[in-house]
Amino acid sequence: MCGIVGYVGKHSCAEILLGTLEKLEYRGYDSAGIAVFDHDNIEVRKAQGRLKNLRERMEKDGVPSGVAGIGHTRWATHGEPSDINSHPHNGGNVTIVHNGIIENYKEIKNFLIGKGRHFVSQTDTEVAAQLLDYYYNGDPIEAIVETMHNVRGSFALGIMFKDFPGTVFAVRKESPLIVGIGAEESFIASDVTAILNYTRDYYLLEPNEIAVLSPYGTNIYDLHYNKLSKPLMHADWDENAAEKQGYAHFMLKEIHEQPEAVKTTIRSRITDGLPDLEECGITLEMLRGFRNIHVVACGTAMHAGLVGKYIIEELARVPVNVDIASEFRYRDPLVTKDDLVIIISQSGETADSLAALRLSKELGAKTLAIVNAKGSSIAREADMLIYTLAGPEIAVASTKAYMVQISVMYLLAFSIALANGAINEDKCRELTAELVKMPERIEKAVQLEENSQYAASTLVNAESLLYIGRGLDYALSMEGSLKLKEISYIHSESYAAGELKHGTISLITEGMPAIAVVTQKRLVEKTVSNMKEMKARGAYVIAVCAEGISIESDAADYIISLDECPDILAPMTAVVPLQLIAYYTSVLKGNDVDKPRNLAKSVTVE
Ligand code: AGP
DSSP states (O other): EEEEEEEEEEOOOOOHHHHHHHHHHHGGOEEEEEEEEETTTTEEEEESSSSSHHHHHHHHHHHOOOOOEEEEEEOOOOOOOOSSSOOEESSSSHHHHHHHHEETTHHHHHHHHTTTTTOOOSSSSHHHHHHHHHHHHSSSHHHHHHHHHHHHHEEEEEEEEETSTEEEEEEEEEEEOEEEOSOOOOOEHHHHHHHTTOSSEEEEEEOOEEEEEETTTEEEETTOOBBBBOOOOEOOOOOGSSTTTTTTSSSHHHTOOOHHEEEEEEEEEEEEEEEEEETTTTHHHHHOOOOOOOEOOOHHHHHHHHHHHHHHHHHHHOOOOEEHHHHHTTTTTOTTOOEEEEEEEESSOHHHHHHHOOOOOOOOTTEEEEEESSSSSHHHHHHHHOOOOOOOOOSSSSSSHHHHHHHHHHHHHHHHHHHTTTTHHHHHHHHHHHHHHHHHHHHHTTTTTHHHHHHHHHTTOOOOOEEEESSSSHHHHHHHHHHHHHOOOOOOOOOOOGGGGGTTGGGGGTTOEOOOOOOGGHHHHHHHHHHHHHHHOEEEEEEEEETOOOOTTOOEEEEEEEEEOOOTTTTTHHHHHHHHHHHEEEEEEEEOOOSOOOOOOSSOOO
């Protein structure tokens, strides 16, 4: 999604804006631009494509030399990616960058056209810029307040008024925005990773708060012009966490970080060999007696929820529904005050997941969020919160976030099972001890990198492939398939192995690759016969299986064998080769692994 940055300080800011925008590249974008106060003028440079195109444009048209400005990476929503539609946009006295969507932009545009205004772009952003200018009467705050009262949607804005050189304004409704505070300089940014090289101290801008960054200081106001005093937050993320540190891509680095991320996430949540969520303010009592559990999320986070369903149902014997947030929110879901709704989100800002959380609260359910980004909207609004401690995830394709999300699902499943008396303390201790061993086992799975690389080389020319599995392996194969699709652009489907014969097997032709996940011992025979059926029809079958599971040559062409671990924990190791296969397929195809086409890291619009 779009990224916003802004700077006010003593240094020439064009390069600072570009540098901070680089840190937001991972969010996904198709054009970029900056606006800088060059004395009394606002100089705008923008270009379709990557930041290097913007740099080229600046070499040609000149680098603006001011100490205050705003910048933007755009992920097109209204109007195609083009130079004209790129931000910043101008509306007379006002120049803005914008993240999110102005829902009533058509109505406002017609109103402004009626007032004799002309538009040059197809964007909702230009409409917001012109509306701000329409309300501007010499007082920027008044114009912002009036605009906020008249626009609907979920958005954040960085704003410069021509008459206020050196000052940057910012406001948000839903879409996240932070205000960074450095030494004699201040920043705005869509997320804190953008400014870690300059400062770790920041304010979280709440909806309907207005930040004013001027050479004389930074102030935050509400819509009634009251000056607010807010707690200064501190990002404890290591600035190197947002650097590649010698890895070819963030995705590969993040795959390698998984053992450590799991260790960090579970370590402080285990006491005397038992799960202990009290540091998150969650007691066993709070997890007891729910009639139904709903796990609601999007994409990879939803797949982590599917693993959660299998393990909570198996251990705690409580029914678990897993829902796609965009479906849940419009389905009039059957959620009651006796239910627990678990929202999983890496970013904590996914628009549909946030809406699902709010709806669940309205319906009276207890809500629990599993979130990676500190202080994000979902983290702040849920009744209960467990942070995953993965550090920043930069690659659009989520890997370590999934791994820590399922780690937390295990802790939760063990706790709910114990709270409900579905397992006793001994069993819980035994499971927890196995969970503690997982980082080591994940490390061994990561070391099978070459095997995954080889498997990738067999798929790189495929037009389409199938992933199959049963039970937990089916949940996992969905994640494997999504990972491959999003970064290799090869079409793939994941199927419950037993469903193949009901239609999908007709897709198999000579040489078509298929990946079978086989870690659940009681289901091995069943899945293996499905693999044989595929192989007999010409499929090239790659098996990802647990050690000790023997697969004959008439069932698989290539086998990646993982370290032994209890079946219930196998997703934590088996997902690694699936991630690496997707990664290497993308690399072999020469794709932009970390920034796949059309995708955004954090989907803050519907
Ligand atoms: C994962 O690889 C995807 N990029 C995507 O499915 C992602 O998991 C989804 O958009 C949910 O994001 P969230 O965890 O930030 O809510």
